[in-house]
Amino acid sequence: MTTAANDVKLEIFEGPLDLLLFLIKKNDLNIHDIPLSQITSEYILCLEAMKDLNLNLAGEFLVMAATLMQIKARSLLPSPSRETEDAVDPRMDLVQRLLEYQRYKEAARRLESRLTVTKDVHYRGAPILGDDAFTMETSLFDLLDAFREVLKNLKPRVREIETEDVPIEVKIRDVLAFLGSRPYATFREILERESTRRGLIATFLAVLELIRLKQIAARQTEAFGEIRVYRREALPEELAEDPAATETHAAPSAPMPEA
Amino acid sequence: MDVMGRRKVLELLLWLTDRPLKVADLLRVLGDDAPAEPELREELAALGRELDERSAPYQLAEIAQGFQCASRPAYSQWVRRLYKEKTSLRLSPSALETLSIIAYKQPLTRGEIEDIRGVDVSGVLETLLERRLVKIVGRKEALGRPLLYATTLDFMRQFGLRSLDELPRLEELVPPEDAAFSAAAPEAMVSPVGADAAPETPVA
Numbered sequence: 001m002t003t004a005a006n007d008v009k010l011e012i013f014e015g016p017l018d019l020l021l022f023l024i025k026k027n028d029l030n031i032h033d034i035p036l037s038q039i040t041s042e043y044i045l046c047l048e049a050m051k052d053l054n055l056n057l058a059g060e061f062l063v064m065a066a067t068l069m070q071i072k073a074r075s076l077l078p079s080p081s082r083e084t085e086d087a088v089d090p091r092m093d094l095v096q097r098l099l100e101y102q103r104y105k106e107a108a109r110r111l112e113s114r115l116t117v118t119k120d121v122h123y124r125g126a127p128i129l130g131d132d133a134f135t136m137e138t139s140l141f142d143l144l145d146a147f148r149e150v151l152k153n154l155k156p157r158v159r160e161i162e163t164e165d166v167p168i169e170v171k172i173r174d175v176l177a178f179l180g181s182r183p184y185a186t187f188r189e190i191l192e193r194e195s196t197r198r199g200l201i202a203t204f205l206a207v208l209e210l211i212r213l214k215q216i217a218a219r220q221t222e223a224f225g226e227i228r229v230y231r232r233e234a235l236p237e238e239l240a241e242d243p244a245a246t247e248t249h250a251a252p253s254a255p256m257p258e259a
Numbered sequence: 260m261d262v263m264g265r266r267k268v269l270e271l272l273l274w275l276t277d278r279p280l281k282v283a284d285l286l287r288v289l290g291d292d293a294p295a296e297p298e299l300r301e302e303l304a305a306l307g308r309e310l311d312e313r314s315a316p317y318q319l320a321e322i323a324q325g326f327q328c329a330s331r332p333a334y335s336q337w338v339r340r341l342y343k344e345k346t347s348l349r350l351s352p353s354a355l356e357t358l359s360i361i362a363y364k365q366p367l368t369r370g371e372i373e374d375i376r377g378v379d380v381s382g383v384l385e386t387l388l389e390r391r392l393v394k395i396v397g398r399k400e401a402l403g404r405p406l407l408y409a410t411t412l413d414f415m416r417q418f419g420l421r422s423l424d425e426l427p428r429l430e431e432l433v434p435p436e437d438a439a440f441s442a443a444a445p446e447a448m449v450s451p452v453g454a455d456a457a458p459e460t461p462v463a
Contacts, residue, residue: 014353015378060378101375106432107359108352111418115350118419120335121320123327125277126416127391128342129350139352 014139016064017101019046022141024098026224031098034091036075040068046141049148053201067094140208142220143187146227147204150191154200166198171206179216179231187218187227260292266306268292270328273306274317278412279325323415324422357383358392362414363429366396366407384408392417 023042024031044065050057074090089095119129178193179185190207194200207229210216217230260268272288273280282300286293293299303326307319310328320329330338350358357380360372372380387393392414398404410423420426 015376017377058378064377097375097377101377103429103432104356104360104363104375107363107426107429108355110427110432111359111362112350112355114418114420117332118417120330120332121419122330122335122338123277123279123320123322123416124275126413128339129390129417 014141015058016061017098018105019043019061019141020064020098021102021105022139026145031102032095034095036068036072036091040065040072043068045148046144049144049151052151053144053147053204142224142227143204143208143218146187147191147200150188150194151197151200154197155195166202168202168206168209171199171202172210175203175206175210175229176215176231179229184228184230187229190229262302265289265292265294266302266309269302269306270310273319273326274328276327279320279323279327279416281325284325320419321421322419323412327416351383353378353380353383354386358387358410358414361387361393361408362410362423362426365409366399368399368401368405368407370405372408 020039020043021031023029023039023046024034027038027042029035029039047057047061047065050061071090071094115129122128174193175190178190187207191200191203194203207216207218211218215232217232218227219230220227268289269285272285280288282296282303285299285303286296289299294302303319310318316334317328317330320327322329353376356376357372360375361367364371369380369384372384384393388395390413391411393408394411395406396409397407399407414420415422
């Protein structure tokens with residue numbers, strides 16, 4: 001049983017606005033004065049990394065790419081109106097959307113911080129929320145970004161045999177074995193063990209799959225900080241979630257059939 | 260009925276109820292034994308203090324425009340064990356974002372949420388509906404009569420809100436690093452007259 005990389009479909013939770021904000025923050029850009037060519041090329045690089053991984057690229061991401069390019073084209077054309085002082089910045093709509101979206105993101109963050117207090121207060125007749133959704137988890141964009149870095153630094157001399165299949169199951173086992181008894185490994189360390197593009201992609205997908213299966217957890221100390229990957233049961237106390245919630249996953253090394 | 264007898268009744272009602280009871284509900288239930296509203300509020304406060312003093316495992320919470328007994332956080336693990344199969348609910352970042360958009364702009368349609376988030380939200384909405392954090396409150400009188408969504412009582416309970424007014428004002432919601440930035444930038448702009456200065460901006 002070999003699962004080719006392109007059999008994996010992952011849901012991308014955040015949208016194109018989120019990706020843009022991520023890029024703006026990461027590069028320390030002024031949201032009111034976005035350098036369009038820089039942001040457009042970064043954005044497209046990210047889309048390419050997602051395509052590489054065969055992530056289920058939502059149409060919205062492509063629409064945003066087209067919007068960026070359209071704005072860029074418009075800003076290159078001379079303004080038809082003479083009164084250039086008053087000419088509307090073609091970026092304005094986008095900036096407004098980003099600012100609005102950012103406010104709701106902040107609202108969500110505030111709501112979430114309320115939950116750290118209220119999730120343990122229960123009322124008769126009210127559903128009980130899980131105990132484990134509220135630590136700052138690494139976003140897919142951060143993982144993707146790290147992935148892109150490693151991919152970029154891949155030594156070009158390695159020739160790849162295109163037909164070789166790299167089953168994700170094998171990589172899942174690899175990653176778990178690598179984590180072994182150590183408390184955590186950085187995401188980079190895990191990726192950098194791979195020397196081929198295909199191996200890298202399969203490893204990345206293996207990590208995502210393990211996160212989904214809750215066998216490992218990716219944590220970041222600060223935004224854009226180093227990403228650490230923990231085995232679920234090795235999470236340090238302050239990062240750990242309700243131990244009862246993970247006890248069913250206490251035996252993550254379920255033997256997988258030899259591929 | 261004397262005050263102490265009434266306190267027992269109040270405790271029972273507020274412990275038993277599965278939704279927050281408004282003062283008006285309590286007055287109606289107590290009927291002839293009801294005190295005037297200010298006294299009732301004082302008696303509720305006294306009940307809350309009594310539950311604290313005797314370290315009852317539940318507390319009196321003022322929540323969602325009413326009152327209801329709630330478990331104390333220290334006992335959460337026991338409640339979770341009792342309802343183990345129901346505690347796996349998680350709120351993803353996209354669910355929280357969608358939820359906050361609905362909380363601020365309700366009632367609104369799926370399309371309006373999508374305009375803000377820039378992505379399809381049908382899956383997330385399903386989840387929120389399932390968790391009873393969001394409900395359908397009608398249809399918009401517009402093309403296609405789309406469904407309108409609003410937050411629920413459980414939303415307020417889950418997030419410990421007495422009312423929606425407790426949410427911070429949307430205009431004040433700027434991520435910290437951006438607040439610092441816009442404070443450094445504005446020489447370029449002439450502030451329009453009467454523009455609302457952000458309250459936290461220090462006066463130079």
